[in-house]
Amino acid sequence: MGQYRFSMLKQGLFAITLAVVPLAGCSTGNVSTYGGNPSQVASIPNIDALDAGSALTQARGHFQNNDFGYSAALYKRVVELTPKNPEGYIGLGASYDRLRRFDLSDRVYASLFKLSGGTAQYYNNLGYSYMLRGDLANALANFKKAQRLDPENVVVANNLKILAGASRSA
Numbered sequence: 651m652g653q654y655r656f657s658m659l660k661q662g663l664f665a666i667t668l669a670v671v672p673l674a675g676c677s678t679g680n681v682s683t684y685g686g687n688p689s690q691v692a693s694i695p696n697i698d699a700l701d702a703g704s705a706l707t708q709a710r711g712h713f714q715n716n717d718f719g720y721s722a723a724l725y726k727r728v729v730e731l732t733p734k735n736p737e738g739y740i741g742l743g744a745s746y747d748r749l750r751r752f753d754l755s756d757r758v759y760a761s762l763f764k765l766s767g768g769t770a771q772y773y774n775n776l777g778y779s780y781m782l783r784g785d786l787a788n789a790l791a792n793f794k795k796a797q798r799l800d801p802e803n804v805v806v807a808n809n810l811k812i813l814a815g816a817s818r819s820a
Contacts, residue, residue, distance in 0.1 A: 691726070691749065692719035700724075702731040702738075709741055718748040729758075736766045740775060747779045755779055770800035774809060781813060789813055 709724035777792030
């Protein structure tokens with residue numbers, strides 16, 4: 651029964667992934683197109699030749715297609731080229747979260763906070779990161795901060811509903 655509840659939580663989390671990060675990621679089955687290790691950031695040949703705009707466009711597309719290894723590599727390139735662009739950090743943090751590389755996403759979120767402060771999107775994404783980790787208390791605290799900053803935010807409201815459902819199931 652616990653496995654079923656976890657499966658339902660994962661389905662709910664997947665359903666809102668694209669809404670959580672208004673960005674743009676390809677995997678099939680358990681082996682993705684970026685290799686056999688689902689927590690691996692892709693190695694992209696000639697990535698140094700990409701400008702920030704091209705890297706950002708490609709990163710969005712890979713994120714939308716659930717190809718988080720490639721989106722992480724490309725968002726990293728965006729951050730390197732435009733270190734004051736919050737979208738690069740948001741996408742990079744979300745990509746690392748989906749790769750379950752929370753050690754890396756924590757560092758990205760710390761940098762994002764220094765860059766743009768505690769915005770509703772920052773707290774929502776951080777809450778989502780904690781929800782993926784199973785840390786429901788920290789997820790709730792961050793979603794509540796996001797809600798206080800933007801009470802009409804539909805994404806935050808949906809994440810709070812999913813979290814409430816997960817808490818009831820747990």
